[in-house]
Amino acid sequence: MSENIKLFDISKCTGCRGCQLACKQWNQLRAKQTRMRGTYQNPPDLQPNTYLIMRFQEVEDSKGLRWYYRHQACMHCSDAACVKVCPSGALYYSAFNTVGLSHEKCIACKECVSACPFDIPRFDERTDKIYKCDMCESRIANNLEPACVKACPTGALKWGDKDRLVKAAYKRAKELGDGAYVYGDKFVDGTHLVYVLQEKPGMYAALPKSPSVPLSIVLWKDVLKPLSILAAGGVLAGSFFHYIIHGPKTPDEDTSTKTEGGE
Amino acid sequence: MKKGLIQATDWYERTVHWLLAISCIVLCITGLGMMFHSFHFLGTIVGGLKMLKHIHNFTGLLFAVALFLAIKMWWHEAGVFSMPEDLEWMMCAGGYLWEVEKVPEVGKYNPGQKMFFLAVAGFGVIMVLTGVIMWFFPIEFPAWLVRWMYVLHALGFVVIFAFFFVHLYLGTIGSPGSLDAMTTGWVTRAWLKKQHPKWLKEMEEEGTLVVSGEEKKAH
Numbered sequence: 221m222s223e224n225i226k227l228f229d230i231s232k233c234t235g236c237r238g239c240q241l242a243c244k245q246w247n248q249l250r251a252k253q254t255r256m257r258g259t260y261q262n263p264p265d266l267q268p269n270t271y272l273i274m275r276f277q278e279v280e281d282s283k284g285l286r287w288y289y290r291h292q293a294c295m296h297c298s299d300a301a302c303v304k305v306c307p308s309g310a311l312y313y314s315a316f317n318t319v320g321l322s323h324e325k326c327i328a329c330k331e332c333v334s335a336c337p338f339d340i341p342r343f344d345e346r347t348d349k350i351y352k353c354d355m356c357e358s359r360i361a362n363n364l365e366p367a368c369v370k371a372c373p374t375g376a377l378k379w380g381d382k383d384r385l386v387k388a389a390y391k392r393a394k395e396l397g398d399g400a401y402v403y404g405d406k407f408v409d410g411t412h413l414v415y416v417l418q419e420k421p422g423m424y425a426a427l428p429k430s431p432s433v434p435l436s437i438v439l440w441k442d443v444l445k446p447l448s449i450l451a452a453g454g455v456l457a458g459s460f461f462h463y464i465i466h467g468p469k470t471p472d473e474d475t476s477t478k479t480e481g482g483e
Numbered sequence: 484m485k486k487g488l489i490q491a492t493d494w495y496e497r498t499v500h501w502l503l504a505i506s507c508i509v510l511c512i513t514g515l516g517m518m519f520h521s522f523h524f525l526g527t528i529v530g531g532l533k534m535l536k537h538i539h540n541f542t543g544l545l546f547a548v549a550l551f552l553a554i555k556m557w558w559h560e561a562g563v564f565s566m567p568e569d570l571e572w573m574m575c576a577g578g579y580l581w582e583v584e585k586v587p588e589v590g591k592y593n594p595g596q597k598m599f600f601l602a603v604a605g606f607g608v609i610m611v612l613t614g615v616i617m618w619f620f621p622i623e624f625p626a627w628l629v630r631w632m633y634v635l636h637a638l639g640f641v642v643i644f645a646f647f648f649v650h651l652y653l654g655t656i657g658s659p660g661s662l663d664a665m666t667t668g669w670v671t672r673a674w675l676k677k678q679h680p681k682w683l684k685e686m687e688e689e690g691t692l693v694v695s696g697e698e699k700k701a702h
């Protein structure tokens with residue numbers, strides 16, 4: 221099966237929030253009442269019932285006043301820290317190379333929350349489960365594009381073959397010039413949400429400059445986890461050989477006779 | 484009870500030991516059940532991985548109490564090395580690994596046991612602290628900090644789990660007679676003489692030796 225990605229071209233986005241709404245609609249997520257906080261950012265952050273938000277930022281500098289609208293949702297990492305840590309298998313690599321989530325399996329350990337380099341998974345106290353974008357797995361399984369892509373009126377969002385879209389992204393960045401670049405294909409073995417961005421990395425709120433699977437997570441899951449079994453196995457084997465070669469330490473005064481043939 | 488046995492531990496010491504031991508074993512098993520997909524059947528047995536998590540967490544509280552009592556009780560006996568005997572003992576690995584002419588005499592706890600105690604005490608405290616953060620504040624605390632809590636928790640497991648098997652071996656078949664000290668609490672004189680000669684001498688000198696079938700000598 222060909223591998224698909226979602227491409228977000230920031231230069232084409234008008235911030236209409238159609239994608240955000242389509243996500244709510246398709247996933248049947250109720251909205252929470254929010255307050256006007258003097259910003260267009262609404263809701264203020266990803267929530268257990270908001271898998272996707274448009275990040276609004278107002279920036280004023282020498283180039284004048286500008287607005288950024290960034291489509292923020294799970295990046296669907298190829299090397300996903302959340303899948304690495306999830307003990308229950310609730311988070312998994314789907315048949316489409318995206319990162320799925322089956323709520324029945326989630327044990328609410330919340331390990332994925334701190335592991336994710338993009339701060340995506342959200343925990344719901346009420347249901348005691350984790351929530352995040354699953355790239356509309358039920359749709360892509362039926363050859364439909366994700367709901368957000370379907371809704372986007374400007375072509376800022378695209379869904380399609382990975383190689384083709386990554387190539388298109390580079391072409392677009394070159395067209396735009398002025399420091400535009402592609403974000404995502406080089407991190408965590410490639411994300412399945414790829415951006416074409418125009419501002420320097422680090423300018424965008426809540427977007428890490430060079431995300432990676434945290435070193436601590438690698439140390440924990442790839443080093444210490446196997447080591448725990450190896451060390452215990454080593455001790456068991458060592459004890460066994462100690463017993464048959466050296467022999468136990470018995471209270472008798474003449475143990476020396478029993479250790480003949482020892483080391 | 485056989486006559487001539489010597490009391491090595493009292494009921495309180497043994498209760499604390501087993502409280503710590505059992506909670507530690509339950510934590511290891513439930514922890515393994517969550518960490519390794521191949522051990523998920525342990526979760527299935529108790530009705531799901533989430534139940535295993537709850538058992539792990541609440542046993543952790545019991546472990547914390549037992550650990551506190553154990554540290555309080557054993558700190559003076561097993562928490563400090565007496566130099567230079569202990570160093571000499573370690574240099575010859577207590578005579579456990581190769582032939583040693585004369586193993587330095589040890590008291591109630593040999594340096595190996597002291598190291599085990601210190602490892603359990605030190606990493607035990609780390610397990611409790613990191614566990615509390617993992618349980619109660621995994622979202623409230625900064626993500627980078629919480630991630631290192633998992634690393635420390637896993638490191639503590641590596642150390643305690645490995646040491647556990649050393650302890651198990653040397654407390655049973657690796658050193659016959661030792662198990663009695665933690666079951667009935669009464670051990671043979673020969674065992675004491677072999678394992679903890681200095682302690683035997685100390686008790687004899689101080690007159691604190693409790694021998695079955697004999698009246699306890701006055702202090």
Ligand code: SF4
Nearest residue numbers: 294295296297302336
């Ligand atoms: S962005 Fe976070 S939640 Fe999404 S796949 Fe990557 S690690 Fe997992």
Ligand code: SF4
Nearest residue numbers: 306326327329330332
């Ligand atoms: S909280 Fe749920 S989804 Fe997240 S790591 Fe734990 S079991 Fe997996």
Ligand code: SF4
Nearest residue numbers: 233236237238239372
């Ligand atoms: S639907 Fe398209 S144009 Fe509208 S906010 Fe989303 S990405 Fe931007």
